[in-house]
Amino acid sequence: MTVWEKLRPYSMVAPSIIIFSMFFIYPIFYMIYLSMFDWNFVSPTKTFVGLQNFKELLLDADFRQVLSNTTIYTLLTVTLTTGLALMLALWLNRKGVFHAFVQGAIFSPHIISLVSISLLWSWLMDPEYGLLNWAIGLLGFGKLEWLSHPSTSLVSLVIVAVWKGVGYNTLVFIAGLQSIPKDIYEAAALDESKPWTTFMKLMLPMLSPTIFFLVIINMIGSFQVFETIAIMTQGGPINSTNTLVYYIYEYGFRFFKIGYASAAGVILLGIVGILTIIYFKLLSKRVHYR
Amino acid sequence: MAQIELKHVSKKFKDDVVIEDLNLTIKDGSFTVLVGPSGCGKSTTLRMIAGLEKQSGGEIWIGGRCVNDTAPGQREVAMVFQNYALYPTMTVRGNIEFGLKNKGIGKQERQTLISDISEIVGLTPHLDKKPQNLSGGQRQRVALARAMVKKPKVFILDEPLSNLDAKLRNQMRTELIQLHKRLGTTFVYVTHDQMEAMSMGDEIVVMDKGMIQQADSPLKLYHDPVNLFTAQFIGTPAMNVMNIRDVQGLELEAADRVGFVGFRPEQALIGVNKNTEGYCLEGEIITSESLGAENIYQIKTGSGVFFVKTFLESLVKTSRVSVVIPYEHLYYFQSDGERIREVYIRSQQLVSAGGL
Structure with a gap:
């Protein structure tokens, strides 16, 4: 065996390995490394501080609020998106021009850039001139502050996220529903199964891999929410919409506390890492049939 | 036990007439086989009897009762599907039990029924397995057990053996014949295989293009076909x-x-x-x-x-x-x-x- 023959396979995978290492592996380790230093991005000296950054982070009341904001945002977004998408999918899972149209319509936000969406919704949610306040005014309700009040700002962002995500989720659910063989429903009908029983005992269990996939994907996505916050609220008012990634961004690129931001990044990495591990652990147990 | 009567039954899919003015009496306790080439309307007829498909016209009577507006579950029929249609997320026990639970049968009675049935079809060691861990023949038995446990008046079988290999098919064929003898219930069986029809049925209904060509005993069909279609359909070569x-x-x-x-x-x-x-x-x-x-x-x-x-x-x-x-x-x-x-x-x- 010549040297070239030995090297050939490595040379084939080398480009992807190099790119992957440069842009994924190296930054991760560099971030973990930076999280133990005090550095402002420009000064030539980095001061080693050990786990000081983490200690400060966990003692910081703002950071704790950021964590709780992110968790609440994620829980609300994931439950609402998945739940709504499931209901929509059950309704849209049939043939017809109307259903195809609705399916296309609710999917369209998925292909629009988040920046446009954020601008659009900032305008819709404007307390004075927004379309939403006008609409609820017609229904006889008082005006809402939407993004401008700490009590409604986070929920407003959740609404935008659900609006954007529900179409894609519905599509995945419809695909899941269509993979259930028709004769299962017929067998259930002959077994005198009521619609609710069929849904709970047959459809839901058979959809569980789909539900699971969407929940995890949505969770990972929600934990990393950034664009809407950067454009619509900048974390405000009074820190009420500040989330992990936005917090990292602020400390890293506005206050230039790179070490501190990296420490927060490591915590985010940990959370998303745990979610991913759970996903793959449970994925291996998913239902296979035939 | 019940006699099935189809009176002037027709079925259209949109503008496509699949079955036109079909009249058929399936005798109580008979093993009736509907046979014909694909697209002849035999499966549609079967599904109309089961109530999975609504006829466009005519009446269907099961056991002296018009079931035109009766839901599938209320017709006292049980069906074995071509692909078995087992509930993949349930165990064998769950599959058999599902219909009983929906009927509101008590736990004690369910247990007895399940253990009796699984004894008959030889599923006792597999009760806690999921369908995906069973072989084709075992899945077939689960489908049969699920149908039998409801003690229906009519058994409906839609090409139940077509997914099995040749050897298993022959074995299941004899088992089904024995099962019919033992239960004495009306069996309605659909197949496209005339050999299967001849060997199993005591009454064979030959269908083509949505019409009954001949309904007779196997020997009569062979020796005395009423038309060219039946003559050519029955017999190999x-x-x-x-x-x-x-x-x-x-x-x-x-x-x-x-x-x-x-x-x-x-x-x-x-x-x-x-x-x-x-x-x-x-x-x-x-x-x-x-x-x-x-x-x-x-x-x-x-x-x-x-x-x-x-x-x-x-x-x-x-x-x-x-x-x-x-x-x-x-x-x-x-x-x-x-x-x-x-x-x-x-x-x-x-x-x-x-x-x-």
Whole structure:
């Protein structure tokens, strides 16, 4: 065996390995490394501080609020998106021009850039001139502050996220529903199964891999929410919409506390890492049939 | 137990008429097989009986009760699907139990019923397994158990054996026949395989293009087909049919114009016996298949290519042969396929005189 023959396979995978290492592996380790230093991005000296950054982070009341904001945002977004998408999918899972149209319509936000969406919704949610306040005014309700009040700002962002995500989720659910063989429903009908029983005992269990996939994907996505916050609220008012990634961004690129931001990044990495591990652990147990 | 009656049943899918004015009585306790080529409407008929498909017109009666507006679950029928349609997320026990639970049968009784049924179909060791961990034959048994446990008046089986390999299919075939004997319930069985139909059914309904061609016992179908379709559908190889134009040396006299003359491959005699009175064909053996007990020849004659089947005879080696079909084994049909029974043969040629 010549040297070239030995090297050939490595040379084939080398480009992807190099790119992957440069842009994924190296930054991760560099971030973990930076999280133990005090550095402002420009000064030539980095001061080693050990786990000081983490200690400060966990003692910081703002950071704790950021964590709780992110968790609440994620829980609300994931439950609402998945739940709504499931209901929509059950309704849209049939043939017809109307259903195809609705399916296309609710999917369209998925292909629009988040920046446009954020601008659009900032305008819709404007307390004075927004379309939403006008609409609820017609229904006889008082005006809402939407993004401008700490009590409604986070929920407003959740609404935008659900609006954007529900179409894609519905599509995945419809695909899941269509993979259930028709004769299962017929067998259930002959077994005198009521619609609710069929849904709970047959459809839901058979959809569980789909539900699971969407929940995890949505969770990972929600934990990393950034664009809407950067454009619509900048974390405000009074820190009420500040989330992990936005917090990292602020400390890293506005206050230039790179070490501190990296420490927060490591915590985010940990959370998303745990979610991913759970996903793959449970994925291996998913239902296979035939 | 119940008799099933279909009265003037029709079925349309949009503008497509699948079944038109179908009248059929399925006798109580019979093993009735609906058989026909694909697209003949047999499955649709079955699904209408089960209530999975609503007929466009006509009435369906099960056990003296009109079930036109009865939900599938209320018709006291149980169905075995082609792909079994087991509930993949439930165990075997769960699959069998599901219908009972929906009926509101108590836990104690469910337990007894399940253990009885699984004993009968041999599933007891597999009760806690999921369907994906079972073999094809075992899944089939689960589907059967799920149907049986409900003690239905009618069993409906939609090509239940088509997903099994040949050996298992034969085994399940006998098991189903035994099961029918044991339960005495009405079985309605759909298949496209006429062999399966002949071997299992005590009543066979041959269907084509949404219409019943003939409903009779297996032997009657074989010996006395009412039309060309049934004659050609039942039997392997199929009945040989000649257009009357290609038939020479056979002068016929009948009330209706004869369009086709047919004979069964197994009733034709190859050569030799000079004293047999019959229609004689000279031809050349193209292929011969020997299956041990029987030999099947493909013979090319002036009137077309025919199959001839012989039993327990040595393989004919010569390539040119004369084939004799005794006159009483000739079938006559009008050009629209209708059978003509009263036919007199005016000039009976002698075999020794030669055919062509």
